[in-house]
Amino acid sequence: MNIKNNKTGKKQVAISACLLGERVRYDARDKRHELICRMFIRQLKNQLDVVPFCPETAIGLGVPRDKIELVRQKDQSIRVLGVENHTWDVTEALQSYARAFLKQYPNLKYFIVKSRSPSCGYKTTPVFLNAMEESLDSGMFVQTLLQIKPDLKMINESELLTEQDCLEFLGNIDFEC
Numbered sequence: 001m002n003i004k005n006n007k008t009g010k011k012q013v014a015i016s017a018c019l020l021g022e023r024v025r026y027d028a029r030d031k032r033h034e035l036i037c038r039m040f041i042r043q044l045k046n047q048l049d050v051v052p053f054c055p056e057t058a059i060g061l062g063v064p065r066d067k068i069e070l071v072r073q074k075d076q077s078i079r080v081l082g083v084e085n086h087t088w089d090v091t092e093a094l095q096s097y098a099r100a101f102l103k104q105y106p107n108l109k110y111f112i113v114k115s116r117s118p119s120c121g122y123k124t125t126p127v128f129l130n131a132m133e134e135s136l137d138s139g140m141f142v143q144t145l146l147q148i149k150p151d152l153k154m155i156n157e158s159e160l161l162t163e164q165d166c167l168e169f170l171g172n173i174d175f176e177c
């Protein structure tokens with residue numbers, strides 16, 4: 001599969017926008033990650049096209065906004081509901097945005113995501129049942145991406161501790177400063 005941007009010939013990597021310092025979280029803050037910013041925005045800028053994304057703002061949620069969470073249903077499915085208001089359901093909006101995102105970026109293979117997020121987390125997000133943490137799963141945007149394309153390479157920011165971790169994630173991309 002061609003994983004490069006057809007226009008620039010560079011490898012594409014999608015990154016949760018809050019990790020890049022964008023103040024898009026529910027509390028209007030960011031989760032800037034210094035190593036990711038240094039490696040993916042500065043040192044590897046000649047080899048990579050970075051695609052920032054924030055599923056929650058993309059579906060029209062404001063900044064700041066009420067918190068959402070993954071909730072286990074009686075039929076065992078998972079929905080994304082408001083923490084304070086379980087009648088507020090954004091599941092289908094996040095699923096629909098994931099489908100549109102893959103159509104917009106058909107060559108994307110690499111995703112660096114914010115751990116534990118109900119939208120972006122990769123196998124690290126709490127699923128609640130009767131207000132108790134029941135298990136861990138992926139956020140709804142990431143779950144939907146992986147249902148459509150199971151071979152996407154996905155990693156949480158919490159697993160990127162060194163420059164070598166970043167390079168290994170990208171399949172040891174040739175490194176030029």
Ligand code: SF4
Pocket residue numbers: 016017018019024025026053054055056057114117119120
């Ligand atoms: S939806 Fe994802 S990118 Fe947006 S603030 Fe939450 S974790 Fe960050």
